[in-house]
Amino acid sequence: MIELYQAEWCPRFRKVRQRLSELGVDFIARQVEAVPDDREAMKDRTDEKETPVLLVDDEVIAGEEKILAYLDEHFDERGDADEHREKALDKAGLPS
DSSP: OEEEEEOTTOHHHHHHHHHHHHHTOOOEEEEOOSSGGGOHHHHHHHSOOSSOEEEETTEEEESHHHHHHHHHHHOOOOTTHHHHHHHHHHHHTOOO
16 A cells, blocks of 8 residues: 655645556545644554655655655556656646
């Protein structure tokens, strides 16, 4: 099971969620409190207070760059990854 501790308002999560979509990886989103000191549930499970945090079975991967590297090392892109990227750029109003 893959869990992502995240908050929708944080831009770091957008990159991680986008990459999960491009790879076709199903995950459970765990919402975190806005204040890091209030994230006791996440800290109890992962020993981390800062986000993002990916929990894969019992392995904890913390930080956007480490998570993206882990995903690229362990998963292959799905066949429509380019379409997912194009759609994300289009919805964000960015040139493709």
